[in-house]
Amino acid sequence: MAAITYPRAMAFRVSAVWATRLSCAALLAVTFVLYMWGLDRNGWANAYYAAAVQAGTKSWTAFFFGSLDASNFITVDKSPAFLWVMEISARLFGFNYWSVLVPQALEGVATVAIVFVAVRRWFGPAAGIVAGAVVALTPVAALMFRFNNPDALLVLLLTAAMYATLRAAESGSTRWLMLAAALIGTGFLAKMLQAFVIVPVVILVYLLAGRPALAQRIKQLLIAGLTLVVASGWWVAVVELWPAASRPYIGGSQDNSLLNLVFGYNGFGRITGDEAGSVGGLGAIGSRWGITGWNRLFLSEFGGQVSWLIPAALLLLAAGLWFSWRGRRTDLARASYLMWGGGLLVTGAVFSFAQGIIHPYYAVAIAPSIGALVGSGSLELWKRRRDVRARLLLAGAVAVTAAWAYVLLDRSPDWYPGLKVAILVLGLVAGAMIAAGPLPGRALATAFAATALFAVLAGPAAYTLETVATAHSGAIPSAGPSLVGTAIGPGGTGGALRGRGGFGQPAAGALAPPQGGGGSFLQASRPGAALTAMLQASSGSFRWVAATVDANSAAGYELATGDPVMAIGGFNGSDPAPTLAQFQDYVSRGQIHYFIAGGMRGSGSGSASAIATWVSQNFTASSVDGVTVYDLTSPLR
Structure with a gap:
């Protein structure tokens, strides 16, 4: 056969x-x-969203609406x-x-x-x-x-x-x-x-x-x-069809x-x-x-x-x-x-x-x-490299990429300074060889193709490895090394609001600085052991173990305790939720244990500032782990 x-x-x-x-x-x-x-x-990366994930694991209502807390006060x-x-x-x-x-x-x-x-x-x-x-x-x-x-x-x-x-x-x-x-x-x-x-x-x-x-x-x-x-x-x-009274406030909106x-x-x-x-x-x-x-x-x-x-x-x-x-x-x-x-x-x-x-x-x-x-x-x-137009276009792409990589890397002149020179030289050489004409022999053509590929990818690859090797947290992360003349650096873009996460300067009058520690506009609070233990004590007796202004401050306390914290004013502290009257009603019904000073007071409707002022005038302040805390079950006498 x-x-x-x-x-x-x-x-x-x-x-x-x-x-x-x-x-x-x-x-x-x-x-x-x-x-x-x-x-x-x-870590938790963006603690604001991590806290919402935690809430969604404890409440299906929070899961569906995207609530920041398991007691469903406000959504992300x-x-x-x-x-x-x-x-x-x-x-x-x-x-x-x-x-x-x-x-x-x-x-x-x-x-x-x-x-x-x-x-x-x-x-x-x-x-x-x-x-x-x-x-x-x-x-x-x-x-x-x-x-x-x-x-x-x-x-x-x-x-x-x-x-x-x-x-x-x-x-x-x-x-x-x-x-x-x-x-x-x-x-x-x-x-x-x-x-x-x-x-x-x-x-x-x-x-x-x-x-x-x-x-x-x-x-x-x-x-x-x-x-x-x-x-x-x-x-x-x-x-939209769900009754507003039985769902969380829509965070980021001005009218729920x-x-x-x-x-x-x-x-x-x-x-x-x-x-x-x-x-x-x-x-x-x-x-x-x-x-x-x-x-x-x-x-x-x-x-x-x-x-x-x-x-x-x-x-x-x-x-x-x-x-x-x-x-x-x-x-x-x-x-x-x-x-x-x-x-x-x-x-x-x-x-x-x-x-x-x-x-x-x-x-x-x-x-x-x-x-x-x-x-x-x-x-x-x-x-198409036998076509001179194709060769010139490809060579131009390699050369311009290498030159632009040199410019980008030069914004961090002390970060591997030899890399930008190597990329520029290899990119220009590879581009010139591609433009010169079809290279004799498969091996030589492959070698210059590999060189060109290295030249165009080495810069972003280096930035990427730096990014992977660096811890990132906060609301506004940033890739790559620090840049000269800017506030941009590993972990996040900079600025007065940054805390390794924010960027830019505040508009005049838009933000008040944090009071009493415990968090900031773009960075979550990181409570100490004593404050965490105090919040967790008797947590089962309250709908919210605490309330504080802005969501990032609230998120840090939620992640530390595992319990719901009311984020007054939502992410920016500027949402008109709750109103002072609503907050007073929550307090009178014993649903909130503590008010934690700090966070950022947005310009919004003034609710956050009004609530903070009312609390400071009617409840006794104490300092725990450097953070000012008011017990809302013990009014001033």
Whole structure:
């Protein structure tokens, strides 16, 4: 019987499939280790959200509404989907640092995986590896995928939505388009209107590149729009229809309305700067929260967080569209460039010109787009390197990235000073060799490709490793080393409000300084043993063991005691909740044991200041662990 033989091509395809799988596995394994390594050094990270997670493990009502305390006085100032992930983890594995932070790390790994899959599908596995590596090594990504803010889940959902849109364009499937809409809607439940920033891009890409006829595409988009409304609106409808007297106050709103929070403080107010209840910022310089303009993402606050490869991404976007522009309408390579390029440009523009609260870590939202553009564009040009135009464009991308890395690293001149020189030299040499012409021999070409890759990734990789090795806490974390001439440093951006977490100077008259210790506007309180023990004593007899002004102060006491603490005025201390009359009623009914002085008194309605004044005039103060405490069960006689 003759021996059975197999075609060589089949063997090649099998080996190529396994090579792709192994390279993807290696990428995700490295990302997993990077995001998990020493994760507990961040402690509770953002104590404000950690306290809400703790509350959600003790009360299903707190879980659903996103309450800061298990007695459901006030919610956090975001929609709660990102908390639900952590709360499920904490209910399964116990409430601790790891159960709170591991979900963010896994969301980061999943985001890298989706970018790899999306780019590999239309540009090949090598492009997918480069794209995924760029995302994984973006400093702000390493920061936020190890932190318990809403951004980790938001970025995962929006990245998946962009991929689903491309799959819908490829197949003409209404289901893929509905999935994209559902993912964006769920993103709304994680961080409200920021999720909708990519909606115009999704619509444009599908209208231009979807396979069905135009009328069918419009019909599909209308169905997707309905899906978006349902996915994002169901929770809003429940909260708005729920009797206000039997649910917690909506933190961040000025009238206990979720719609006020959605469209005001967390919505258009971020664009216009008209944010009722907001405090802090830089006064008249640009906006209250930073200098605005086309170059905002390249300045000190944002530059080292995310901008390393933005110039290359824009150049490669232009190159990709140039080489694919004459393709058929449904060309998926061009659709991919439009999808990721649109995400980068639209989101970047919103962050650059917004007059309201925009923090540097928000820039993690554009990391997947940067990675996808760099991965797809660089490999596309590498394959076309016999074309002098492709060579010059690729060489320019490498050179400009190396030069920009030199500028960013020079902002921390004492931090590994030789690194910026090495990157610049290697980048310029690699760029020159690429521009010179097709290199003779596969080995030499591979060597210079590897050199170019090192030059473009070494800077952000170094920042990322510094970020992973540094503990981060507070409300406004920051990636990378300290910058000369700024208050930005390891652990968070600086300023008078920072405490390793805040940034900027307070607007005149907006904030009063902490009184009596025990916490600040952007940093949680850290009570001593005696104060913690005092709060825990007889805690079962009270609905709230204590009340204090602003949520970060309350969060620290909650995490230390495990008991509910009333956050007067919500996150900023400026929400009109409770009123003085409501607080007096709580006290008269014996529902609050102590009032802890400190925190920040927001300008808001004056409720926080009125309550603090009333307490100081009617109850005796004592000092415990350096913190001023009033026993609300013992009025002055």
